[in-house]
Amino acid sequence: METSLNPQWSKLIQMQHPDKLLSFARHLDDKLLAAIYGMDLASFQVVKDQLVQQARDAAEQLLELPDFADRIDRLPFKSGETVIGVGESTTDDLLSWFEILRHLLELQRPQDEIQLINEGISGNTSTQVLGRFSGIVQKQPNWILCMIGGNDVLRVGPESTKTQVSLEETAKNLVEIRRIAAARTQSQWVWITPPTFDEERMDAFPYFKMGQLSWRNKDIRSVGDMIRSLPDVVVDTQVGFGQPAQAKFIGWDGLHPTIEGHQAIVRWLVEDLTGGTAG
Numbered sequence: 001m002e003t004s005l006n007p008q009w010s011k012l013i014q015m016q017h018p019d020k021l022l023s024f025a026r027h028l029d030d031k032l033l034a035a036i037y038g039m040d041l042a043s044f045q046v047v048k049d050q051l052v053q054q055a056r057d058a059a060e061q062l063l064e065l066p067d068f069a070d071r072i073d074r075l076p077f078k079s080g081e082t083v084i085g086v087g088e089s090t091t092d093d094l095l096s097w098f099e100i101l102r103h104l105l106e107l108q109r110p111q112d113e114i115q116l117i118n119e120g121i122s123g124n125t126s127t128q129v130l131g132r133f134s135g136i137v138q139k140q141p142n143w144i145l146c147m148i149g150g151n152d153v154l155r156v157g158p159e160s161t162k163t164q165v166s167l168e169e170t171a172k173n174l175v176e177i178r179r180i181a182a183a184r185t186q187s188q189w190v191w192i193t194p195p196t197f198d199e200e201r202m203d204a205f206p207y208f209k210m211g212q213l214s215w216r217n218k219d220i221r222s223v224g225d226m227i228r229s230l231p232d233v234v235v236d237t238q239v240g241f242g243q244p245a246q247a248k249f250i251g252w253d254g255l256h257p258t259i260e261g262h263q264a265i266v267r268w269l270v271e272d273l274t275g276g277t278a279g
Contacts, residue, residue: 009039013047014094015256020121023135051094058095058259059103062267071274072108076188079112081142084119084187086129086177088151090194090257091120097192097257097265098145104266117141125151125165126173133177137184144181145269147192147237148174149227150255153219157212163219171226178230189232192269193224195241195261201254208253215255217243235269 018036019028028036034044063069077083085091085098093099102116119136121128126148136144152165165173181187197215202208224238241249241261249261257265271277 006039009037009043010047010051012037013044014051015089015092015122017092017122020092020119048094054259055095055099056103056107058100058263059107062100062104062263063107065267068267068270069108071270072104074274075105075270076273077105077112077114077143079114082115082117082139083143083145084117084136084139084141085145085147086133086136087120087147087192088124088194089120089122090150091118091147092122093120093256093262095259095262096120097262097269100262100266101269104270120147123151124148125154126170126177127152127165130173130177133180134184137181137187140185141187143188143190144185145190145192146177147194149223150194150215150220153215153223155214155216155219160212160214167219167222167226170223174227174230178232190235190269190273191227191230191232192235192265193227193238194220195237195249195257195265196220196243196245198244198247198250198254200244201250201252203254205253205255208255233272235265235272237265237268240264240268 019025019033030044030048031041034041037044063072087098090096091098098116098118098120105112105114105116117139129148149170152163152170154164155162156164178189181189196217197220199215199217202215208214221238221243224236228234228236249257249264251258
């Protein structure tokens with residue numbers, strides 16, 4: 001559909017969800033959300049519907065791959081279960097791997113009525129996830145899929161000498177988050193390593209330059225190494241993305257995955273939960 005809508009609206013609706021920032025605001029209706037974004041209701045609904053359709057189209061493309069629909073049938077999520085995705089913008093994104101997974105299950109296994117709850121919040125560090133994790137486990141999920149750490153390695157300012165959260169503190173946060181989940185739920189746990197970056201694209205991205213924001217692959221690889229050492233299933237996106245991240249998998253800002261990148265993450269997740277790649 002051709003529209004003349006402000007492209008910044010689309011990016012805001014895709015990546016920023018104010019209704020998630022306050023627990024008591026989770027049920028804001030579209031009219032109120034549109035007002036928060038500074039747009040009319042009709043325009044908001046057009047943009048949102050387009051994003052939902054893009055994620056659904058991405059799921060349909062994956063279901064056309066050989067044996068992929070069969071793998072969705074064999075995912076260990078049982079009928080009526082609740083699956084929560086914990087993360088930052090790479091999960092919160094309306095075109096994210098988690099939203100594509102939602103459509104895959106709705107398309108292939110509608111009768112199972114598996115509930116997916118997206119607990120990704122753009123900009124969150126592992127410290128912020130820890131701070132709100134009690135509210136997440138109150139939902140008593142059967143599965144928790146966790147991809148965090150990308151914002152921990154954010155550096156601010158010229159020639160920054162430190163990350164937003166130290167690697168040592170990230171490790172403590174992840175261990176504590178996992179401990180809380182084990183103590184308060186019976187959920188199955190899956191770690192997903194945060195993807196690598198394209199530092200050259202980041203350096204050229206005007207908004208990152210304006211804010212003097214930077215991310216380094218050596219930092220995110222260190223987070224990945226730490227996650228790979230943890231128990232439970234680990235889906236490793238960093239091997240598939242490469243270093244620097246492959247152009248097809250990473251957006252023009254150098255930080256956020258393209259929809260093809262999100263499709264790849266979903267594919268690796270599904271493969272790892274259904275016996276690995278063939279051969």
